[in-house]
Every structure is written in structure tokens, then in C-alpha cells.
Amino acid sequence: MKLNLDPALLEIVPTFKLGLNHYTKITVSESPQMLKGRLQLFQEHLFFDLDDKAVTDFPGIKEWREVWKSFGANPSRHRHSTEALMRRIAKQNYLSSFHSAVDLNNFFSLQYEIPVGIYDADKINGNVTLSVGTKDSGYDGLNGRFNSLENILILSDDEGPFGSPYVDSARTAVTEDTTKALHVFFLRPSMKSTESLELTTAAGKMFTEISSGDAQAYVLHENQPSITIEE
Template identity: 40%
Template sequence: MLEISISSSLKDAVNDFKIGVIHYQNIVVDTLPPLIGDRLPLYYETIQLSLQEHPVSEVPGVAEWRSIFKKVGTDPSRYRPSQEALLRKIKKDGVPHFVHSAVDLINFFSVQHGIPMGIYDLDHLSEPIQITIGSDQDSYPGLNGRVMHLSGKIVSVDRTGAFGSPIVDSKRTCVTEQTTNALQIVYIRPSMELEEAKQLIQKMAEMFTQVHGGNHEWKLMN
């Protein structure tokens, strides 16, 4: 399994912090199969309708992750958890931005479970990997076209530097249709029981490999 850890500073700030880590090997990234892809617009339309009655900030996973951001020093009104940003886009436009099978499936998982998550090209990562609270030295060009400054934010770092966060990920490690090995980080709700969290991670890993082939191994870290 990958060499990955959670820093003591992050554990001190969020006592019940936990993540799921899934390692995918020999996957094929393309477009979602029709069985899933054709149903997503209707699913997102249902989500959009539900958000007309309930503010995005009141969605349980969003509310919980906003509180976690505050604990580490991030203003969640300025830097939103990624699943909140997805939900706000769905509320406005009806659908998120479709990219390819890997990102589209991860976005579906994120909206479905109300939690942030990221997926990264393992061939562009150098172990060991640590999930920590960023410093003034941590930044990267983000997938949103902006430079992300990560001081006081939850961040994933490897030997090269920062590459991901539950806000927006870096261009350096983004998954493309050429990716064959990937790392998925699932930011579990701290309030979720361990057994439920394990079942969730396993379910996502199995569905991902059903779509993309290859194999996986996973673990829950807390």
C-alpha cells in the first residue's frame, strides 16, 4: 500500500479527522458507460430541485466540512469545500462540468455523499505522501486556473510539494485519459462511524473499478 500519513498538527486540530485512501492500478480512463452517464443528468436535475428548498450550506456534509475548515484556519465562505462548490454549480446550472469517466464518477460520489474527495495520477506523485495543514510555502497552480495558496488549509503533499486539497486540486497531478494508476483521497465526515466509513470506501472502490477496469486496494486512516 502507498506510504501515506496524517500529520499530528491536523489530528490535533480535528481530533476525529479520517480519510479513505484508494489505490487504483491498470485502469482505463475514457467516458462513462451509458448505464451511468445517461442517468447522471436526471440525477443532477433531482439534486437541483431539492436545493431550491434547502440552502447548500445546510446540506449535512457541507455544514460539517465548513466547521472542519474553521478548525484548521480556513474561512469556508471564501474557500469552499469542493463538494459545496459542486452543489452550488448544480443549483445554478443543473449539472457539474463533465470531464472524463474518472472525474465525472468522483464528482458523482462527492455529491451523493456530501463530502470532498480528489483523484490524482500516481505516476506524477512521489512518496511519501502526507495530509497536513499547509504553510506559507505551500501553493500550486489549481485546476480552476488560479494559484492556490494553502497556508491554513488542509493539503496533501508529496516529495515535490503540495498537490491536492479538499478545495481544489493541482494541475500537476490531475488525472487524464492517459492515466493508468491513480490515488483517490476521500475526506470522510468525522462524525461517520468507522464501520460505515469502511463500507463507503469499499463501495466506491468497487464501483470505480467496475467502470475503469484494473484493480484496487484501500484503507481507512484516522
């Protein structure tokens, strides 16, 4: 499987970076109590932080709103996933535990203040490209409705779009039957490449500590816009 950044992205945001973890031999199940407790505690701390601080004042949220605008999307109309999560928490509408993969995905997103997506690699067909959606781009999302993705970043395979920093598709959702997954970190462009790889690698290590299996970490950027994963 080859993963690519559309060259047009780098023309608009030359410092754009995408972190990738490819997991094999993982076990997705009910989250251990440690993870459930950590996710709950983190949300409670965020709730009190948000009492004195606007969601848009968080550095990662603020930076990703600017990225959103750069590609032509309206960050107030179509909020990226992390901002949407934080706004839920500000209303004390905490995330409930789902399963280990989704819980870790949400934890990383809130911790790093960036959109993060996880996809069942066996449901991805062919190569993957990150590009900007057109008026014809869209899919049935995990939010239970069809989502139009014009001017929003999209991950696409041979079948079409399946993921974005906005909302992910139902087609490639991770379940408790998943054994191989692609974990995508929509990194802050201001991060250096070395820092980006450290973050991605650390997240992969935590993921496999809970879900077992193996992880390979990569970062796509201006000097390495594509990589090939041997499956």
C-alpha cells in the first residue's frame, strides 16, 4: 500500500505533515479500566480549563482552524474533529468509552490537539492519497448521515474517500474484528519533522501496549510526500 500527499496540498501549506502508524496483529476490545479512567480524567481536566479558556485559544485548535481556511473550508461551519470534541466537553457532554481503538484515538486527539483518525486497513482498497475534496466528494459518515466534503481534506483509496479530519466514513471503521489498522495523525504544520515522528512513534507505542501487535511509524512531508507500506 502506497500513501501519498497530493502535491497541491504542499503548494498551499508547504509545511503540511501527516503522521501514520500501520498496525498489524492487533486486538481491539473493551478498553481496560486504566484507559477508561485516563480518558475520563483528561476530559474532566479539559472541562475546567475550558471554563477559563475558549476552545479556539488552544494552540492546536487555533492552528488547525487556520489550516482549514487555507484549503477553503469554513472552520465555524465544518469544525475539525478535535474542535468538535472539545466543544462537547465544554458542555460537559463527555465521550463514553467505545472500544480500545476509538478510545485511544480520541485520547490522542485531545492530548495533542489535532485531528486523528483510525481505519481498518483490510477495508482500504489500493493506495491512499490525501487531497482536498471537490463538490463531488462525500460519504456516509460515522455521524449517521451523508457528508459533503468540498474543500475539506480527504483520505481516498481506489473506492473513493474514506476519512477526513472532519468526520470519518462508516466503510473503513475499526471494529473488534480489526487486526490491521492505519492510524492517521493530522499534525500541526508548525511541528518539526523530528518532533512529528517522535509524537507518531510514541502514540503507536501506547497503542500497541494496550492492543498488542506491531506498529510502523512514518511522517509524510514536503521532503517525503509518499511512502510504501509492505503488507
